[in-house]
Amino acid sequence: MNRGGSSPSAAANYLLCTNCRKVLRKDKRIRVSQPLTRGPSAFIPEKEVVQANTVVERTNFLVEEYSTSGRLDNITQVMSLHTQYLESFLRSQFYMLRMDGPLPLPYRHYIAIMAAARHQCSYLINMHVDEFLKTGGIAEWLNGLEYVPQRLKNLNEINKLLAHRPWLITKEHIQKLVKTGENNWSLPELVHAVVLLAHYHALASFVFGSGINPERDPEISNGFRLISVNNFCVCDLANDNNIENASLSGSNFGIVDSLSELEALMERMKRLQEEREDEEATQEEMSTRFEKEKKESLFVVSGDTFHSFPHSEFEDDMIITSDVSRYIEDPGFGYEDFARRGEEHLPTFRAQDYTWENHGFSLVNRLYSDIGHLLDEKFRMVYNLTYNTMATHEDVDTTMLRRALFNYVHCMFGIRYDDYDYGEVNQLLERSLKVYIKTVTCYPERTTKRMYDSYWRQFKHSEKVHVNLLLMEARMQAELLYALRAITRHLT
Amino acid sequence: TSALCSLLSFVPPQSPAALGLVPRADRVNSGSHLASLLGLTDSGFSDSMEKMSRVTTALGGSVLTGRTMHCHLDAPANAISVCRDAAQVVVAGRSIFKIYAIEEEQFVEKLNLRVGRKPSLNLSCADVVWHQMDENLLATAATNGVVVTWNLGRPSRNKQDQLFTEHKRTVNKVCFHPTEAHVLLSGSQDGFMKCFDLRRKDSVSTFSGEATEAGQGRWWVMTGWVPVLPVLSCCVLRLHPSFAHGQMRDAECEDVLKTTWLLWRLCVAAPLGTLPSGPLFWATGQSESVRDVQFSIRDYFTFASTFENGNVQLWDIRRPDRCERMFTAHNGPVFCCDWHPEDRGWLATGGRDKMVKVWDMTTHRAKEMHCVQTIASVARVKWRPECRHHLATCSMMVDHNIYVWDVRRPFVPAAMFEEHRDVTTGIAWRHPHDPSFLLSGSKDSSLCQHLFRDASQPVERANPEGLCYGLFGDLAFAAKESLVAAESGRKPYTGDRRHPIFFKRKLDPAEPFAGLASSALSVFETEPGGSAMRWFVDTAERYALAGRPLAELCDHNAKVARELGRNQVAQTWTMLRTIYCSPGLLPTANLSHSVGKGGSCGLQLMNSFNLKDMAPGLGSETRLDRSKGDARSDTVLLDSSATLITNEDNEETEGSDVPADYLLGDVEGEDDELYLLDPEHTHPEEPECVLPQEAFPLRHEIVDTPPGPEHLQDKADSPHVSGSEADVASLAPMDSSFSLLSVSHALYDSRLPPDFFSVLVRDMLHFYAEQGDVQMAVSVLIVLGERVRKDIDEQTQEHWYTSYIDLLQRFRLWNVSNEVVKLSTSRAVSCLNQASTTLHVNCSHCKRPMSSRGWVCDRCHRCASMCAVCHHVVKGLFVWCQGCSHGGHLQHIMKWLEGSSHCPAGCGHLCEYS
Secondary structure, eight states: OTTTTTOOOSSSOOOHHHHHHHHHHHHTTTTTSHHHHHBSSSSSSSHHHHHHHHHHHHHHHHHHOSSSSOOOOOHHHHHHGGGHHHOOOOOHHHHHHHHOOOSHHHHHHHHHHHHHHTTOHHHHHHHHHHHHHHOOOOOGGGGGGSSSSSHHHHTHHHHHHHHHGGGGGGHHHHHHHSSTTTTTHHHHHHHHHHHHHHHHHHHHHHHHHTTTTTOOTTTOOOHHHHHHHHOOOOOHTTHHHHHHHHHHGGGGGHHHHHHHHHHHHHHHHHHHHHHHHHHHOOOOHHHHHHHHHHHHHHOOSSSSSOOOOOHHHHHTTTEEEEEEEEOOOOOOOOOOTTTTTTTTTTEEEEEEEEEEIIIIIHHHHHHTTTHHHHHHHHHHHHOOHHHEEETTSSOOHHHHHHHHHHHHHHHTTTETTOOOOTTTHHHSHHHHHHHHHHHHHHHHHOOOOOHHHHSOOSOOHHHHHHEEEEHHHHHHHHHHHHHHHHHHHOOO | HHHHHHHHSOOOTHHHHHHHHHOTHHHHHHHHHHHHTOOOHHHHHHHHHHHHHHHHHOOOSOOOOOOOOEEEEESSSSSSEOOSSSSSEEEETTTTEEEEEOOOOOOOEEEOOOSSSSSSSSGGGEEEEEEESOEHHHHHHEETOOOEETTTSSSSSSSSSEEEOOOSSOEEEEOOSSOTTTTTEETTTTSSEEETTTSSSSSSEEEEEOOTBBSSSSEETTTEEEEEEEEEEHHHHHHHHHGGGGGOOHHHHHHHHHHHHHHHHHOOOOOSSSSSSSSSEEEEEOOOOEEEEEEESSSTTEEEEEETTTTTEETTTOTTTTTTTEEEEESSOEEEEESSSSSSSEEEEEEETTTTEEEEEESOOOEEEEEOOOSSEEEEEETTTOOOTEEEEEEEHHHSOHHHEETTTTTTTTTEEEEOOSSSEEEEEEEEEEEEEEEEEEESEEEEEEEESSSHHHHHSSSEEEEEEEEEOOEEEEHHHHHHHHHTOOOTTTTTTTTTEEEOOOOOOOOOOOTTEEEEEEEEEOTTTOOHHHHHHHHHOOOOOOOSHHHHHHHHHHHHHHTTOOOHHHHHHHHHHHHHOOOSHHHHHHHHTTTTTHHHHHHHHHHHHHHHHHHHHHHHHHHHHHHOOOOHHHTTTTTTHHHHHHHHHHHHOTTTHHHHHHHOOOOOHHHHHHHOOOOHHHHHHHHHHHHHEEEHHHHHHHHHOOOHHHHHHHHHTTSSHHHHHHHHHHHHHHGGGGHHHHHEEEEEEEOGGGGGGHHHHHHHHHHHHHTOOHHHHHHHHHHHHHHHTSSSSSSHHHHHHHHHHHHHHHHTTTHHHHHHHHOOHHHHHHHHGGGOOOOOOOOOOOOOOOOOSSSSSSOOOSOOBOOOTTTTBBSSSSEEOOOTOOEEHHHHHHHHHHHBOTTTSSSBOOOOOO
């Protein structure tokens, strides 16, 4: 992690991490003003994102219809690798931000800012600062949380928990927000806010996970934006790829390796499918497998495997006094492994007892009409999306792989499926992929290009984006489930 | 074939399964094969048919007794099922699996089936079912996908019998064959239904939800999510199998699309619009989760299954390769279904879309017979025994009650059980032939027995009559038929000049049912040509509410009212004029009154003038009075309605007819007399005079402070407040208090203060509002402004305003309504004008919405609207010629067209400005 040495006192005007500073000193430049890779993503070569004409047309059509900013931003561009998903995504996002809903428009964008700030996602923050002002938000609010109404400030706690440890949300949190008083939230408003928060936490995961580049838009004259961009070290946005690109560019070393890796994965998938019929694990083993997976995710230390840090150091690093922190309180609060808190032993969330399809949907749709259908469609879409390909192979049933990814994310948030054999996760997801998953879902801001590159080297970029979509939606669903369960408990 | 022949002879001819069998010779093999697998030889089959009939005829011999009761369970229940003897019930959940005996007064725990030290996931039940033939046989569905059968006859503590681990995902539902002892069906999240023979170790047959009639999933066209018909997808599939995997090039894609489209257009008369340009893609064969499976009670081989995508399928148990029939029943998952116990073809389904639908399956296409809209997603549905049209439902979320509906009366539940504190997860009628006992289990860890007679009946609480006014005075009235019939003898409507124009009577063709209401709807029309609300529109349009002196406004409005033949209203306006601006008053005062702004403000202005006029002479007197006032101020001034009190005092002492006299009679004389007649009255009146004085600064502050920024703006905008006046209002504060005192003292000498009548005016306004003429109330309120506003509480005012605005908008009098909103002082009302004030514009070049600024397009980076005269960007009002579409700043164009009739852009068009 190259952010390791950044000390807030030294960087008064703009924050640069030590690595960048070194580079800058060498270059004798004052400031790096352009992202280091061209195209929408720092991880994906530009030519990979370029699409066939029909897809581009379709994407443009979608953007015109559903984009709030009215232009093709980098997220959309990367997502357009999966147009069918993009439509559900844009539709639900547009609904949340622009259509009928209990919250006023500027509020919605401010909540998005707050959510993105939990992961220091400057890309999303900048985007929504613009939108916030455009929709008539009060510019003063952008100075930080002290300037916003108490009502919005009260959302802080739930934002914090939702982003990092959603399992801690209880009905008391909900009660505190909705209890009658001057600054209370109505339930529909709260549900709207929760949906927005979950959406933007998850989107932050996608932005970091896919290395989305900042928008190159010199036209934006809005003063605030420039300032905020200046105050971020560029490597925050493009994550260390600048430094390690050089070392990784000649990364032909893994080709032979990765080929066999792919074969091995296919082999394992086939074996698992066949094994199902004859070998059955005992119940006890099944439940221990979940615990094992949960525990093991502990040791999957997020971060660069090459220079692995002791975990404790990260906690301190998290407290970055960047410009973003004004939108959040308690910046040190981060993800803590669900399995680690041995003493208090929070009960596992049994997926069957509170499912999205049965319970979450009904509640969310009741309080914030129609969003349920849009989210439902999005979740189904991402879960069922497949091209029946894996890297160079065709006609592959990837259901198993998709399910493993989805359930592994939920596992890290303490959600357990009774009918899933968590041994599969171990079989299907290699360690480097687990590291990547854990980083993207739990500490997205630490994702590096190296992590992105290190797993599934043989796979196409579009497939890796597909993985990111799965991770994003799984995370959003997990957050929503916890929040909605708390609301349900408050209601009964 | 012999097997089939015998089958046919036994299956009643109406059975769809039997009908379906006839033309399909290929079925014979598989059918008989399966029949033999299941042990259904023809003799066995006839046996079971006999059994079936026996079951249905064996009506409950012993009469059930019991009461409404509940017992606490240790854990939330997920499902319940009743033993066929109606004396035991099994409750299953994630951490509970127990059998309770239902006794007269209570539930008694009989058996705990959850044994073993470390409970395995096999015991975490999603569903449980008790065999209706064999009272020792139970089956559970576990959340981890295992199906377990239990034999209560086993001697050991562990009653577990068999374990089927064939499903990969949670099993949502298990179901025994109603008559066959060893046939069990399960439906799972993995999209498969499996039929087990309990004498074998594994399933006999597997039914895949994915294997729909057409084969596989659906094709989607990228534009707008139109699912291509399954039939067509078959065609496409045959044409280009590779397309299923997204491997086609664009050109090929186009071809396929054209073919599809043509086929589509040929086969289905569905308007598609244009040829879809985006690629098709394949939303694959992820099989849909099965939510419920139910054997038909009447048709031996048939079962129904419901799916997460809203489909319902009908299967023949001997044909696992494809379903007999499929239709989309709900939008979203279908959580449950239940066959009607008597009516062969009736299937009730309940879904997440909060609907219960009853389908007739006997016809060629499943026909929706009834639809009940509930308030939450429907988790379970169960037909009520012995009541053809009744069914019980419970919900999955939010709503904890159990409802019993009469499907013919879908809006009000026939009965409602409200015992549970958390969602009800399982319901079961205790005996298949007793309609009065319902058992239920819930997430609140309780098991309940509900008695139908103890149910609350929402119908009784519902208002049996409905009344509604139409916009033009028509009146619709619906009432229970019995009520109407009873009253028609008295002919209540004959006195009215209106008559019902139609009279609708809806009679239910079905058998008469006590709970079923039929109501009569009558509609009364206003007399043709009467155009009852014409006066309202005219008045609204012609009234003047502001912008002129009060006297003129009153006169004008009185004239309007008189012309419309509303003499009382006209009279009222005249009286108001007399009260508030009689000619005797100082002309300056008159002017300030007339602006329609606060009376106090106007009064104050006048006072300051007066002070100059008669300053020295009154000096001593004022000081004197002031000291008196101070002395008394503590006691009375706290009461803000001090003026009101004095007025009331006046009325009491002076007699009620005096004000009336004053109004009608000789103003000058009466007024003087009032004070002269009653010498001792003047004395006590002196401090009273002080009261309003001291109250002035107070009131003044109220006037000044409450308006927020937008109010100030409003006032500044409104043309009827002069700047100087506002200055005086704000500058003349405390130190003027003693001068005020003296001045109005002088006033009182000559005449009564307008405040004197405020009570009367207030009552008058209330009277009009009460009469339904809220127009008058609001108009007077606006015209008089501050003079009366303080006497009527904010909420009432707001109420009047909103009703009037609502009425105006109904009549599409947008301008008037806007004016009223603007003139109102109530904050809640005036903010109506602040909402949705944004005007969205599109760029004139690229036709895209301009989101950030209204004059520069983000995309084409061009200024959208240039002024043809000054060649600058127009940021405000843009006026353009409809002929040549050139335009510019409003002022510039106006000025230009004064001098020239040609377009300023030089296009030669003769523009016109009107």
